[in-house]
Amino acid sequence: MLTRLLDTVTAFRQQHLAAFHLFTAAVVCASVAWAVLEFFKPIGKRRAKNGTKPRLPPGPPGAPLFGYLLDLKKADGPSLRSKLRNLAAYGEMTTLHLGSKTWVLLNSHRVTEELIAKRGSQTNTRSPMPVSSGLVSRDRRSLLLPADEWAERRRVMHGLLNGTALRQYGAWQEQESAQMMAEYVLRPDRWYKHHYRYANSVVVRIALGERPHKSTRELEEMQNAVTFFVGSIGRSIVDWFPDLARLPRRLQVWRPYWAALGRWNHDLYSKWYHPVRDRVRDGTAPPSFVRDHLMHPDTRFRGDDDDLMYVAMQLIEAGSDTTREALNIMAMAALERPEAFAAARAEVDRLCGAGRDARLPVLADMASLPYVCAMAKEILRWHPIFLLTPDHVASQDIEFEGYYFPAGTGFTINGVAVCDECDDPRVFRPERWLDGHETDIAHGLWQFGGGRRICVGYRLAQRSLFINIARLAQPNGPYNPEYLNLEALDEPFPVKATIRGEEYKALILKEAEAAGVLEEAGSASE
Structure with a gap:
């Protein structure tokens, strides 16, 4: 049994x-x-250290583990603009869980002002980015650094903002603008190349003290450094799941590719920076941000030599690319709304004279040309360069209007939604900025970020936009969209700039000769 x-x-x-x-x-x-x-639970789904459960604004549910990350990563260019507009439909704030991070999109001026500006001391750090900040930037690009590592770099960058520096840099901006205008006269079909040469030359001169005499290949490499760095932000899954960087080195299969990019970037920076550094040390360097602020003994910068290099070179990166793009957008706006361009020209004529009696506008004219100043702001609002800002991460738990945001929550300005927060947002209308704050490009505009993390060079950017918009509006006839330059494959859109009279051509070439840049304008246009 x-x-x-x-x-x-x-x-x-x-x-x-x-x-x-x-x-x-x-x-x-x-x-x-x-x-x-x-x-890997996102910050916004974890209880705060005091045990309080987060209370967050509404947002799309997303997928398990990844949240909304896969949807966001699929969007690019126009599709990202559309997606950000749709996400703003949740209200003034939209919660996105992205891997183990939580972002709160700020979709209005009001909440951006409250959380980024007024609470800047609580929202001025960054979330960890092991790839784009760590491997690619060697934890030295201040844009992505947490508050404790960013503060020292920010302190020395304030040397860009004092009045003496702005006056010195202004003289260089006017001289480089004189060359750009001469290049427009000599080769109008290369208008977009002239924008980049101007932007790069100004910022290199400010940062390093010398007008760049670089080959086309060297300039392309610097442009690639910007493209590769910006393209690395958030591209790797590791930046969204930072704890993966704790794995043993042999299991970090992503590391060789990104580390190689970081070495290439470091070597490129060194080729530009080290000769200037050596001239500062031996006393032969001309005036520059590096000589007079960054390496000056009175500054007492507490970083090492590589820190100095990254502070200087990231200024070149940021200044070259954004000014170039903004000037290209100006040309696009001239096609879309020529009457606005004509209004800017009329304002310049009233101040600077017309025909044979005309003079070129100068930076000292800024307060007297409010429409041109407004045009610069509208360019950045109408077609925002930065659709999203890097996250402003809460360094402590924050209670705000019934919500409870745990420390580590990222607040990100939805540039598309905030720029659309006006009447007829798709219409290019500089008049909307004629409010008494025209000469403050950051007032009411968040394209330079905000709070303690606002771009330290925004006043320099404003002055570059002002001087070139005013000077391009003065002599140019309409940008002609019918002209197709099929050989210029790298032209952002096909146009041809025309000049409205021989007297303006003579004025521009005369000013370029007086500034000592006419010969260079000719060689740059060949």
Whole structure:
């Protein structure tokens, strides 16, 4: 009888062994999945350190583990603009869980002012970015650094803002603008190349003290440095799941590619920066931000030599690219709304004269040309260069209008939604900025960021936009969209700039000769 019972148990066990193994495997997989989801749970779904449960604005639910990350990463260019507009439909704030991070999109001026400007001391750090900040930037680009590492770099960057520096840099901006205008006269079909040469030359001169004499290849490499760095931000899944960077080095399969990009970037920076550094040390360097602020003994910068290099070179990166893009957008606006361009020209004529009696506008005219100043602001609002700003991360728990944001929550300005917060947002209308704050490009505009993290060079950018918009509006006839330059494949859109009279051509070339840049304008246009 016992034997029959054992045989029955054995038969039952064999019969159900497969099911037992499947059940065990399912339990193990479920346990692992639960552990992974718990470990990588986004900040906004974790209780704060004091045990308080987060209370967040509404937002799309997203997928398990990844949240809204896969949807956001699929969007690019026009599709990202459309997506950001749609996300603003949730209200003034939209919550996105992105991997193990939580972003709160700020979709209005009001909440941006409240959380980025007024609470800047609580929202001025950054979330960890092991790839774009760590491997690509070697934890030295201040844009992505947390507050404690960013503060020292920010302190020395304030040397860009004092009145003496702005006056010195202004003289250089006017001289480089004189060359750009001469280049427009000599080769109008290369208008977009003239924008980049101006932007790069100004910022290199400010940062390093010398007009750049670089080959086309060297300039392209610097442009690539900007493109590769910006393209690395958030591209790797590791930046959205920063705890993956704690894995043993041999398991970090992403590391070789990004580390190689970081070495290339460092070597490129060194080729531009080290000769200037050496001239500062031996006393032969001309005036510059590096000589007079960054490396000056009175500054007492507490970083090492590589820190100095990254502070200087990131100024070149940022200043070259954004000014170039803004001037290209100006040309686009002239096509879209030529009457606005004509209004700017009329304002310049009233101040600077017309025809044979005309003079070129100068930076000292800024307060007297409010429409041109308004045009600069509208350029950045109408077609925002930065659709999203880097996250402003809460360094402490924040209560705001019934919401409870735990420390680590990222607040990100939705540049598309905020720039659309006006009447007829798709219409280019500089008049909307004629409010008494025209000469403050950051007032009411968040394209330079905000709070303590606002771009330290925004006043320099404003002055570059002003002088070139005013000077391009003065002599140019309409930008002609019918002209197709099929050979210029790198032209952002096909146009041809025309000049409205021989007297303006003579004025521009005369000013370029007086500024000592006419010969260079000719060689740059060949």
